[in-house]
Amino acid sequence: MKIPIRTVVIDDEPYSRDELKFLLERYGDVEVIGEADSGEKGLEVIITKEPDVIFVDIEMSQMSGLDLAAALKNLKKTPFIIFATAYPNYAAKAFRVDALDYLLKPFNEEELDETMKRVKERLNKNKVVEKSEPTIAKLAVEDERSIVYLSPSDITYLFREDRETIICTVDRKFYSKLPMKDLEEKLRGYPFFRTHKSYLVNLDKVEQLIPWFNGAYQLKVAGRKDEIPVSRNYVKSLRERLEL
Incomplete structure (x- = not known):
């Protein structure tokens, strides 16, 4: 049995969170382990649960999705960042904070498929690197x-x-x-x-x-x-x- 891709959804709109969780649950190897309605709460969830990937809106009150992405650089384990937003004009800024992908609302299932394919490829590459480095952790x-x-x-x-x-x-x-x-x-x-x-x-x-x-x-x-x-x-x- 494959280890599921641990995912967190961060968006201040409940409907958008529910829609994205519904779409992600179609994948047998994806597990939504947490959600948040703000950047501040999202950061707490990420620090606590250490997901593999996050889906985050950009325009949120107080801490925006871009601010959250910048804050994640200080973490020991940084998840892959997928921006999920209704605004196309932030794409350039998104990739400056090392976003893996940029999805526009309303979500397109084919585009989400491509995003998840990219996530899996990157995770597999990381696993190959980890296996090549012997560990003595106890x-x-x-x-x-x-x-x-x-x-x-x-x-x-x-x-x-x-x-x-x-x-x-x-x-x-x-x-x-x-x-x-x-x-x-x-x-x-x-x-x-x-x-x-x-x-x-x-x-x-x-x-x-x-x-x-x-x-x-x-x-x-x-x-x-x-x-x-x-x-x-x-x-x-x-x-x-x-x-x-």
């Missing part, structure tokens, strides 16, 4: 008086219990105050899969998928006796990821 967790750096490949699964996230290796457990969604984001790019709202599993460690009840399953991972729940909503996607 997950930092606290262990009594020290910080332990875990290789993602050593983690078998994570789960949320009370107000802590428990990170399991073959022979140890570590505890983190970070919510599951934050750890899931840190492990993006590694073979981790959400099997349940409270569980995230390293697919490289999966050994058995066991039928349970009402369409749900349980997983067993290498080196541990624990039975990990798999919600029936995730079973199909999980099997697609696991099986040849």
Whole structure:
């Protein structure tokens, strides 16, 4: 299963946001992870969720789309910028802030197709560059008086219990105050899969998928006796990821 293109829509007109979200949902590999009705709120969403691409209007009160694009240059991870506006006269300024494309309202589906094709090409190029550069990034967790750096490949699964996230290796457990969604984001790019709202599993460690009840399953991972729940909503996607 392909990792979806994480997208945010920013426009002060609710109708325009809804129309664009509707059009984007036609693509099976696009996920709208957030929206905002102003440049200020859009910046907050971008910083929090780190999308791959944003669709942003230009003429908005206070912070315009161009101002937002300029502010994004200070971020460590900058999304691709697609301007979606009713005004054609800003195109030159848009490309000066490194916009990937410029769409005019009302939206034309063929033009949007071309835009998404361009986005996918650029994302694929970036992935090739990332794969060519070896990474030694590790997950930092606290262990009594020290910080332990875990290789993602050593983690078998994570789960949320009370107000802590428990990170399991073959022979140890570590505890983190970070919510599951934050750890899931840190492990993006590694073979981790959400099997349940409270569980995230390293697919490289999966050994058995066991039928349970009402369409749900349980997983067993290498080196541990624990039975990990798999919600029936995730079973199909999980099997697609696991099986040849």
